[in-house]
Amino acid sequence: MKKGRSNIILTGYMGSGKSSAGRLLSKKLKMSFADTDTLIEESQGRSIPQIFGEDGEVYFRSCEHELLKKLAQDEDIKDTVIATGGGIVMDERNRGLLRSLGTVVYLRADAGTLYQRVINDNGRPLLDTDDKFQRIKDMLSVRGPVYEECADIVVDTDVLDKEAVVNCVISAWERRFSDL
Numbered sequence: 243m244k245k246g247r248s249n250i251i252l253t254g255y256m257g258s259g260k261s262s263a264g265r266l267l268s269k270k271l272k273m274s275f276a277d278t279d280t281l282i283e284e285s286q287g288r289s290i291p292q293i294f295g296e297d298g299e300v301y302f303r304s305c306e307h308e309l310l311k312k313l314a315q316d317e318d319i320k321d322t323v324i325a326t327g328g329g330i331v332m333d334e335r336n337r338g339l340l341r342s343l344g345t346v347v348y349l350r351a352d353a354g355t356l357y358q359r360v361i362n363d364n365g366r367p368l369l370d371t372d373d374k375f376q377r378i379k380d381m382l383s384v385r386g387p388v389y390e391e392c393a394d395i396v397v398d399t400d401v402l403d404k405e406a407v408v409n410c411v412i413s414a415w416e417r418r419f420s421d422l
Contacts, residue, residue: 249344256328257359258349264325274322314339348393353379
């Protein structure tokens, strides 16, 4: 097995379930769990909304890239479920780093589902707008194809609860390794 391929990297738009499903997935598979947003908050000593508010999205994306580089270079990162920030795939340099870390899983949901999941969440700087639904549709139209291009596995989460999402990921991940 290729170095680092025992990791599962969860990608997808905000509200797709990367963090919540990721924690459950790591427990079920007896793997470690890491969340790139949490790691950035810890290293910066402030929340993602504070980072966006004080230094902007470009700075945050540079923090994401630097963190991903460190994770990809760390030989000890194995048997880990890694939940990523929703925009991490938009930096082309990150796509190869994600793939080098492990199996990339895109948790896909449509704009309506995502909107329902994040409508009352004010901790998402990119949705600080009067028309959250339109913003989600616009961003998803750009990001969706990139998530798909980067993914080894795609799991549709629209009608699935967290447990079902995790079971789908495990099943697809096990099939993937039985085919290698």
